[in-house]
Every structure is written in C-alpha cells, then in structure tokens.
Amino acid sequence: MIEVQGLSKRFGDNQVLTDISAVFEQGKVNQIIGMSGSGKSVLTKCMVGLHRPEEGRVLYNGRSFHDMNDEEKRGIRQEIGMLFQSSALFDSLTVLANVMFPLKMFARGSEEEMRERARFCLDRVNIVDKDDLFPSQISGGMQKRVGIARAIAMEPKYLFCDEPNSGLDPQTAILIDDLIKELTEEYNTTTIVVTHDMNSVMETGENIIFIHQGRKWWQGSRQELLNSDNTELNEFIYAGELMREVKRARDAGR
Amino acid sequence: MQILFHFGRYFLLLKDVFGRPERFRIYWRRTLEEMDLLGVQSLGIVALLSAFMGAVITIQTKTNIDSPLIQAWVVGFATRQSVILEFSPTVISLILAGKVGSNIAAEIGSMRVKEQIDALDIMGVNSAGYLILPKLAATILINPFLVMISMFLGIFGGWLAGVQAGVISSDDFILGIQTGFKPFHVTYALIKTVVFAFIITTISAYQGYFTRGGTREVGISSTRAVVYSNVVILLANLVLTRVLLL
Numbered sequence: 001m002i003e004v005q006g007l008s009k010r011f012g013d014n015q016v017l018t019d020i021s022a023v024f025e026q027g028k029v030n031q032i033i034g035m036s037g038s039g040k041s042v043l044t045k046c047m048v049g050l051h052r053p054e055e056g057r058v059l060y061n062g063r064s065f066h067d068m069n070d071e072e073k074r075g076i077r078q079e080i081g082m083l084f085q086s087s088a089l090f091d092s093l094t095v096l097a098n099v100m101f102p103l104k105m106f107a108r109g110s111e112e113e114m115r116e117r118a119r120f121c122l123d124r125v126n127i128v129d130k131d132d133l134f135p136s137q138i139s140g141g142m143q144k145r146v147g148i149a150r151a152i153a154m155e156p157k158y159l160f161c162d163e164p165n166s167g168l169d170p171q172t173a174i175l176i177d178d179l180i181k182e183l184t185e186e187y188n189t190t191t192i193v194v195t196h197d198m199n200s201v202m203e204t205g206e207n208i209i210f211i212h213q214g215r216k217w218w219q220g221s222r223q224e225l226l227n228s229d230n231t232e233l234n235e236f237i238y239a240g241e242l243m244r245e246v247k248r249a250r251d252a253g254r
Numbered sequence: 255m256q257i258l259f260h261f262g263r264y265f266l267l268l269k270d271v272f273g274r275p276e277r278f279r280i281y282w283r284r285t286l287e288e289m290d291l292l293g294v295q296s297l298g299i300v301a302l303l304s305a306f307m308g309a310v311i312t313i314q315t316k317t318n319i320d321s322p323l324i325q326a327w328v329v330g331f332a333t334r335q336s337v338i339l340e341f342s343p344t345v346i347s348l349i350l351a352g353k354v355g356s357n358i359a360a361e362i363g364s365m366r367v368k369e370q371i372d373a374l375d376i377m378g379v380n381s382a383g384y385l386i387l388p389k390l391a392a393t394i395l396i397n398p399f400l401v402m403i404s405m406f407l408g409i410f411g412g413w414l415a416g417v418q419a420g421v422i423s424s425d426d427f428i429l430g431i432q433t434g435f436k437p438f439h440v441t442y443a444l445i446k447t448v449v450f451a452f453i454i455t456t457i458s459a460y461q462g463y464f465t466r467g468g469t470r471e472v473g474i475s476s477t478r479a480v481v482y483s484n485v486v487i488l489l490a491n492l493v494l495t496r497v498l499l500l
Contacts, residue, residue, distance in 0.1 A: 078377070082376045088370050090365075091364075104277065105277055105378075
C-alpha cells in the first residue's frame with residue numbers, strides 16, 4: 001500500500017500540486033485521472049522520488065520515502081517497476097538486454113538464469129522472437145509491452161504506469177490495460193496508472209483519483225465515478241461523444 | 255549567482271559519479287566499450303591532424319628562422335617542443351572536446367529527454383555513476399595514449415615534410431629532436447592530457463545530464479559542452495603551465 005499525505009509541489013512560482021492526500025491499495029489498479037497539465041504526472045514523480053515535494057510525505061507500507069537515507073531509497077526503488085509514457089527503453093540495448101538490465105544490476109544468479117527470467121517476462125507480455133531487435137525496430141505497442149516486461153522483471157511490489165495507452169491504437173490499448181490488470185492480480189502489486197483515457201478507466205480502474213488544478217478533486221470506485229454529481233469530474237468524463245452516449249443510454253434505462 | 259548554482263550542481267554531480275558502483279563488472283565492461291567509442295574511434299582524426307600539423311610546424315619554423323646564424327637542427331628542436339609541449343596535449347584535447355564532448359552531451363542529453371535516466375533512477379541505479387564514470391575512466395585512460403601517438407606522428411610528419419620539401423636534412427632534424435630533450439616535458443604533457451580529459455568528460459556530461467526539454471535543447475547542451483570545455487581547457491592550460499613549468 002502507498003499513502004500520500006498532504007503533498008504539495010511547486011516549480012518556481014507555479015504551484016503544481018496542493019495538499020494531496022490519497023491511499024493506493026495493494027492488489028488493485030489505482031488510477032490517477034485528470035486533464036493534461038492537472039499535475040498527475042508530477043504527483044507520480046513525487047511518489048517515486050524523481051521530484052522532492054515542498055510539503056507532505058509518501059509512505060510505502062508505512063515507511064516515509066523522503067525521510068529515508070539513500071541506501072533505503074535505493075532499496076525501495078528496487079521494489080518499484082515503472083512503465084513510462086515513452087517506454088524509456090535503452091536505445092543501445094536489445095529487447096532482451098533491456099529486460100535483463102535490472103536483473104544484471106541487482107539480481108543474484110547466473111547469466112543464464114537472468115536470461116531465462118527475462119524471456120519469461122517477455123513471454124508473459126506476448127513478445128516472442130524479438131530478443132535481438134533494438135527498440136527502434138519494434139512498434140510502439142511492442143515497446144510498451146517490453147517496458148512492462150522490464151518493469152516486472154524484478155517482481156515489483158509497486159507498479160507505476162504513466163499513460164500506458166498514449167499513442168496506441170484502441171485494440172493495443174485494451175491489450176495493455178488487460179495486461180496491467182492481470183499482472184496486478186498475479187503479483188498482488190500496488191499498481192498506479194496515470195491516464196486520461198476513459199476507456200482505460202472503465203476497463204481497469206478500481207480506485208480512481210481525479211486531480212484537477214493540482215488538487216485531489218474526487219476519489220472513488222468506477223461505479224461511483226459514473227454516478228458522481230461532481231461538476232468538474234463530469235466535464236472530464238463526458239468530454240467525449242462515446243462517454244456521452246454511455247450516459248444517455250444509462251439515463252434512458254433508468 | 256547563476257554561476258554559483260552551476261558550480262554547486264556540478265560538484266554534487268561529481269559526488270554521485272564517484273558513488274559506489276552497483277556492479278563493478280558492468281562498469282568495467284562499459285569502460286572498455288567507452289574506450290573504444292571515445293578513444294579508439296578518435297584515432298583517425300588525431301593521427302591525420304597530428305601528421306599534418308607536424309609537417310606545417312616544420313615548414314613554417316624553417317621559413318621563419320631562415321638565417322645563417324641559426325643552426326639547421328633548430329627546426330627539428332622547435333618542432334619537437336611545439337608538438338610535445340602544446341600541440342599534442344592542448345590542441346588535440348580541444349579537438350577531442352569537439353568530437354568526444356559533443357558526443358557525450360548529446361548521448362546523455364537524449365537519454366534525459368527520453369526519460370531513460372529517470373528509468374535508471376527509479377530502478378535504484380545511480381544514474382550519474384552508471385553513465386558518467388565509465389566515460390570518465392575511459393577518457394582518462396585512453397587520452398594519454400592518443401596524445402603519445404599524436405606526439406610521435408606530429409614529429410614524424412614534421413620530419414617527412416621537412417626532408418621531402420628539402421627544407422632540412424634528415425640528420426639535422428634527428429639531431430634537433432634529440433637536443434636538449436627533457437623527459438619531464440612528456441610527463442607535463444601527459445598530466446595536462448589527464449586534466450583535460452577530466453574537464454571534457456565531466457563538463458560535457460554535466461551539460462547532457464541536466465538537459466531539459468526536447469531535441470533542440472539536446473543540441474544546445476551539446477554546443478555548450480564544447481564551448482565550456484574549450485574555455486576551461488584554455489584556463490587550465492595556463493594554470494598548469496604556470497605551476498608545472500615555472
């Protein structure tokens with residue numbers, strides 16, 4: 001479980017996050033949603049320690065991340081897997097070498113065992129026979145899946161996914177969503193997905209946090225999301241025609 | 255105030271660079287790869303420049319001191335001194351700052367804007383150490399060899415051009431390069447080379463590591479890496495010459 005308490009972050013005079021508190025539950029797909037520029041990616045970066053917040057703290061199973069020494073932080077980070085919006089695969093390494101990278105840096109065992117583990121992770125995300133290709137030689141969807149394979153290589157307790165569906169076609173996006181959900185159940189991870197894709201929210205969201213103007217505006221389940229009377233949340237959810245159609249159908253069925 | 259900020263951040267980065275490596279074996283393998291990329295692959299340009307510069311130094315020295323009062327071997331002597339004391343350690347380092355420095359800044363800067371450095375940090379890898387230390391070790395180890403090769407080829411180029419152009423006899427040139435030779439001058443040149451290698455690598459890595467934005471900013475970082483490295487090399491050259499030779 002990850003708990004955020006009173007977290008605030010600003011860059012110069014620009015207050016990006018204000019007094020955010022939230023609980024992200026283990027074994028669930030927790031989603032942070034909000035419009036572009038609302039501060040959801042900054043919140044995630046504060047949670048993984050890439051940004052230091054001015055106020056507040058982040059607790060990993062009760063341990064405050066920002067109060068830890070460097071060695072303890074490194075330990076926590078080895079329990080984190082992260083899928084980046086851009087996949088962030090290392091250009092100079094092959095697909096297999098990318099997945100093996102965290103294992104080589106931190107895991108004990110022979111080269112062969114690491115190779116087997118990396119191949120298992122690649123199989124798990126349905127990447128087969130691409131071991132020797134470089135990231136630039138595979139599609140965006142495949143890059144995301146390799147990014148997921150790398151993120152789960154060390155069997156993380158915490159899985160962060162920053163806009164995993166951005167730039168993907170709808171079918172591939174659903175595949176990635178399903179994969180994240182399956183892996184969360186399989187490894188019982190605390191999964192945090194940053195997204196503004198409503199399809200993704202409706203497919204996988206279990207604990208949803210809506211960030212608006214740098215503040216936590218709303219938190220609840222998928223069912224509560226559809227029944228909410230929060231104006232800003234509804235403007236966000238029903239911005240697209242598809243969701244408006246869903247709402248019309250629901251209202252007509254009442 | 256801005257310069258103090260950069261100084262502080264540069265030294266904090268160096269502290270991370272010299273942090274404990276996660277896996278020494280991986281760092282060593284990366285150092286060997288960087289020695290090839292940053293050193294061996296610079297050999298061609300270093301050899302070409304050294305041979306031609308040595309040739310030009312010989313011919314220009316001869317045309318400038320063409321006097322019956324000055325003995326012929328002085329041309330060989332002047333060529334050796336110019337090449338060993340200044341051309342090979344300093345000019346070659348300035349050229350490497352352009353080639354190697356821009357490469358380092360662009361590579362690390364691209365990794366920054368593509369979130370690959372964030373990925374390393376989140377994995378718990380000391381990104382500064384992993385990315386910069388092997389490059390630093392590589393340039394500090396390989397640049398002295400490049401400079402020694404440059405010294406040899408510079409003097410050889412001078413001899414070849416001098417003899418071929420008929421401005422000096424082979425015997426006079428060889429007598430010149432043997433006259434008044436001080437082995438410390440080679441040591442001095444190699445000390446300068448190591449210091450310059452440190453300057454090129456750390457300043458370029460600093461520029462790349464703190465790149466923000468996109469590809470345009472990567473280009474700006476790369477340019478800054480070359481300009482700042484060159485300026486600091488020139489300043490360090492003056493200081494080292496003052497300290498080591500006077």
